[in-house]
Amino acid sequence: MEKSLQKNLVTKSNTLIEASYNLSTNEQRIILFLASKIQPTDEEFRLMRFKIKDIIDILDVKGKGIYSELQQATSDLISKTLTIITSYEDNPNKHKKLQVSWLASAEYLEKEGIVELEFSSKLKPYLLQLKNRFTSYELKNILKLKSKYSIRIYELMKQYEKIKDRVVELEELRYILGLKENEYSQYGNLKQRILKRAQAEINKKTDINFEFEEIKVGRKVEKIRFIINSKKIENVVEEEKFELSSEQKVKIDTLKALFPKKVTEYEIRSILYIANWDLAKVIEKYMIIKNKKNIDNFVGLMIDAIKNDYSEIAVTNENIIKTRFHNFTQRTSEYTPEEFERIVLKKQKEKWGL
Secondary structure (H helix, E strand, C coil): CCHHHCCCEEEEEHHHHCCECCCCHHHHHHHHHHHCCCCCCCCCCCCEEEEHHHHHHCCCCCCCCHHHHHHHHHHHHHHCEEEEEEEECCEEEEEEEEEEECEEEEEEECCCCEEEEEECHHHHHHHCCCCCCEEEEEHHHHHCCCCHHHHHHHHHHHHCCCCCEEEEEHHHHHHHCCCCCCCCCCHHHHHHHHHHHHHHHHHHHCCEEEEEEEEEECCEEEEEEEEEEECCHHHHCCCCCCCCCHHHHHHHHHHHHHCCCCCCHHHHHHHHHHCCCCHHHHHHHHHHHCCCCCCCCHHHHHHHHHHCCCCCCCCCCCCEEECCCCCCEEEHHHCCHHHHHHHHHHHHHHHHCC
């Protein structure tokens, strides 16, 4: 896998994760590659331009027909639909059903070796400006998976990673996976060909493990209970291979001064890594969780707060932070996270002579 793809982050609405569709492995890889290129600040879908070679590199294809297979995949992403069902806010018993294609267009510029791809505009609420009920993961995890069902089940597990337990009705799982009535109609076949294969792939190749058990009514399997565990952070967040910039060093020092002393520099780098080195975001989430009692895993809670965009404000005027590096005392609640970041960065840069 190319190093440039190692840290691409895919962020999807949970509604989209639970939507009903059935795409091939390569079709999913294309969609998730595009999703990983969306920026948090994007308010509209951009026309995305890529070297055709870069798209082919993420696909599981070999031989002379690579180019035509890519064209077939993007054509199918324009014609295939997914189904999203949502409830009315003022009447949860009534539903809206959206049937939409993944791509609005795909244009190949043979002379330049470029392909231009664009998401369907109806997908904006599920991929852009997500504030809550979303799931994020690193693209590299799904690029290792060969089964199309493994990718879908991986997303369903990541959605409940922190809860660690998920119960899904068998019929709902079939609906989400886009299975037709005559596909894997016998549970034993579905268990062996989909669930067990996904379990083997996900447990071996990704940042999570899961086990599952059957919940029966009489002799019939009605539900599946998934038990999800995260792998140790040391195994999933790779060390930076490049030298840290002065700005990154300042951010690490800032959090060293802010966080409990037991938090290591590696763990601070991991937290910043998850937040895409957005110090203001890290400080905001710290201000929210720092008064919680009986925190067993500070680093895990910080990462969860960043990934799931905690918004509960739990800061009072009595909260005082005094850093070890520059003896700076300030009531954090008097500032927004962005203002607090600017103040601390200024003092840290003075320390570094920047």
